[in-house]
Amino acid sequence: MLDHLIQGATVVDGTGAPRHLADVGIKDGRIATVAPPGTVTEPARTTEDATGLVLTPGFVDPHTHYDAQLFWDPYATPSLNHGVTTVAGGNCGFTLAPLHPDRPGDADYTRRMMSKVEGMSLVALEEGAPWDWHGFGDYLDALEGRIAVNAGFMVGHCALRRHVMGPDAIGGRPTPDQLDAMVALLHDALDAGAWGLSTTQSATHSDGDGAPVASRHADRDELLALSRAVGAHEGTQIEAIVSGCLDRFDDDEIDLLVAMTGAAGRPLNWNVLTIDAAVPDRVPRQLVPSARARAAGGRIVALTMPILTPMNMSLGTFCALNLIPGWGDILGLPRPERLAKLRDPDVRATLLRHAHSEEAGVFRRLADFDRYVIGDTYSAPNEGLSGRVVRDIAAERGQEPFHCLVEICAHDDLRTVLWPMPTDNDPASWALRRETWRHEDVLLGGSDAGAHLDRMCGAPYTTRFLGDCLRGRKLVGLEEAVRMLTDDPARLFGLRDRGRITAGHHGDLVLLDPETIDAGPATLVHDLPGDSPRLDSRAQGIVSVRVNGVETIRDDTVTGAVPGTVLRSGRHTATVSTR
Numbered sequence: 001m002l003d004h005l006i007q008g009a010t011v012v013d014g015t016g017a018p019r020h021l022a023d024v025g026i027k028d029g030r031i032a033t034v035a036p037p038g039t040v041t042e043p044a045r046t047t048e049d050a051t052g053l054v055l056t057p058g059f060v061d062p063h064t065h066y067d068a069q070l071f072w073d074p075y076a077t078p079s080l081n082h083g084v085t086t087v088a089g090g091n092c093g094f095t096l097a098p099l100h101p102d103r104p105g106d107a108d109y110t111r112r113m114m115s116k117v118e119g120m121s122l123v124a125l126e127e128g129a130p131w132d133w134h135g136f137g138d139y140l141d142a143l144e145g146r147i148a149v150n151a152g153f154m155v156g157h158c159a160l161r162r163h164v165m166g167p168d169a170i171g172g173r174p175t176p177d178q179l180d181a182m183v184a185l186l187h188d189a190l191d192a193g194a195w196g197l198s199t200t201q202s203a204t205h206s207d208g209d210g211a212p213v214a215s216r217h218a219d220r221d222e223l224l225a226l227s228r229a230v231g232a233h234e235g236t237q238i239e240a241i242v243s244g245c246l247d248r249f250d251d252d253e254i255d256l257l258v259a260m261t262g263a264a265g266r267p268l269n270w271n272v273l274t275i276d277a278a279v280p281d282r283v284p285r286q287l288v289p290s291a292r293a294r295a296a297g298g299r300i301v302a303l304t305m306p307i308l309t310p311m312n313m314s315l316g317t318f319c320a321l322n323l324i325p326g327w328g329d330i331l332g333l334p335r336p337e338r339l340a341k342l343r344d345p346d347v348r349a350t351l352l353r354h355a356h357s358e359e360a361g362v363f364r365r366l367a368d369f370d371r372y373v374i375g376d377t378y379s380a381p382n383e384g385l386s387g388r389v390v391r392d393i394a395a396e397r398g399q400e401p402f403h404c405l406v407e408i409c410a411h412d413d414l415r416t417v418l419w420p421m422p423t424d425n426d427p428a429s430w431a432l433r434r435e436t437w438r439h440e441d442v443l444l445g446g447s448d449a450g451a452h453l454d455r456m457c458g459a460p461y462t463t464r465f466l467g468d469c470l471r472g473r474k475l476v477g478l479e480e481a482v483r484m485l486t487d488d489p490a491r492l493f494g495l496r497d498r499g500r501i502t503a504g505h506h507g508d509l510v511l512l513d514p515e516t517i518d519a520g521p522a523t524l525v526h527d528l529p530g531d532s533p534r535l536d537s538r539a540q541g542i543v544s545v546r547v548n549g550v551e552t553i554r555d556d557t558v559t560g561a562v563p564g565t566v567l568r569s570g571r572h573t574a575t576v577s578t579r
Contacts, residue, residue, distance in 0.1 A: 012478055014499050023040045055510070057501050058486070065120075074146055079149070087150070094118060140193050140568065182225075183226060187229055246363075269492070308424070313372075314415065324363045327354060375416070377408075453532075457537050491576070495567070518540040
């Protein structure tokens with residue numbers, strides 16, 4: 001007997017094949033049958049009529065930071081609401097394990113680092129996770145049987161370094177014995193089911209003390225030794241971040257990435273490819289490593305988002321503005337000194353020069369302060385400004401836009417929420433995106449879901465993209481869009497029996513209404529441990545989400561079921577060799 005039968009659905013199976021009507025039966029967590037409507041004779045415990053609805057495989061998000069959130073939110077919201085049934089975590093070199101058993105202070109260091117570098121609430125990290133593991137396998141075991149999504153995790157280079165080198169991981173180089181110990185620790189994590197190695201060399205990544213994170217102190221030999229270890233295990237990957245990921249790679253970065261994928265014989269992915277027609281040389285430059293890797297027997301895949309993800313800013317807390325060269329020193333000052341500096345015309349002029357400079361790279365996108373929209377305000381002088389554009393307010397007041405913005409923020413003791421409007425929302429940029437998405441070494445994803453919680457909400461990219469494909473710009477057809485969100489990432493990670501609707505595959509399924517599929521606006525909610533805030537977005541047009549055959553979402557509401565699997569390399573992933 002079938003556990004459930006979905007009748008008369010329009011099946012888009014993830015392969016890119018034309019949609020077709022079918023009945024889909026589920027049994028023991030897997031797809032038991034895909035048959036023409038009305039031809040399934042095996043009885044089912046439950047059935048539902050899916051006439052007029054689209055059935056797709058569950059979406060796979062290749063870049064998240066749900067490592068901590070899954071302990072207090074096993075549903076990985078809002079990603080699960082938006083049809084994501086499998087998440088890849090442990091990215092950017094940052095993981096919660098391993099932790100050295102003889103140094104309990106390492107857990108506090110890790111929490112403060114994650115709070116700073118990934119924008120996670122420190123209170124939520126302290127109160128929401130048990131922190132009772134040591135090895136990477138212990139961490140995976142702590143999640144087993146209690147999550148609603150399928151989740152796989154890379155092991156972070158920073159954690160490996162901290163475990164072996166202690167505080168010397170910041171600023172130091174390992175001795176030969178320490179490097180051997182680091183490689184052995186990586187082997188242990190991979191044996192336990194880590195998907196591979198993640199690392200960062202990005203200048204934007206600093207720890208809770210403001211120092212460059214541990215992996216930034218690694219040299220090429222260390223990175224290649226770890227890469228070779230990855231290649232000794234089945235079903236593994238590398239994820240790497242370098243400074244050039246934000247704008248353009250330099251030659252040394254290209255050489256390093258190519259060498260790493262070559263040493264491992266495994267795919268390497270990086271995040272995130274920014275596509276802007278106003279910077280026409282960026283995409284060709286960012287795809288040079290992919291071409292060179294293929295020629296050298298490796299593979300390098302760029303992740304890119306198919307939507308524009310709004311990200312708010314504030315002059316009062318750490319945000320992307322701090323990453324503009326010359327801005328961090330000012331925005332890192334105590335609040336009264338910071339405000340005094342920002343009110344100094346000479347300081348403002350210097351900051352604007354830095355923001356518009358070539359060195360600012362991709363952060364130049366943040367320099368059009370006249371286009372900012374005022375978000376939440378907190379003072380009587382700012383009443384009525386929420387939702388207004390700085391350009392218009394500045395014109396009314398006879399002020400230069402950045403000066404106007406500073407004065408608005410000053411009234412709120414720098415707490416004002418600011419929303420920069422994207423400069424790359426033009427037809428030429430969208431046409432370039434459509435062209436780039438079809439490149440063999442470009443993959444949709446990079447939501448950062450689980451990180452930067454009060455600044456951005458990238459999790460809804462799946463539903464917003466599908467809505468745009470069906471009723472908006474229609475840059476790609478539905479079948480191609482679904483393949484990009486399901487089978488493509490499943491194949492990159494070597495996921496066994498996931499990413500397609502076919503008999504024998506796991507029952508990761510999304511039932512959606514093509515007339516309404518979309519994502520609601522991001523709104524601030526206080527539902528993290530310690531009443532900490534995050535941005536959330538409601539899914540529209542998601543009728544049902546199933547993970548391993550069990551319904552986890554019905555009409556954008558979690559059911560309470562936790563049928564997810566902790567996906568372990570080798571057992572749940574197959575090797576995607578580059579050789």
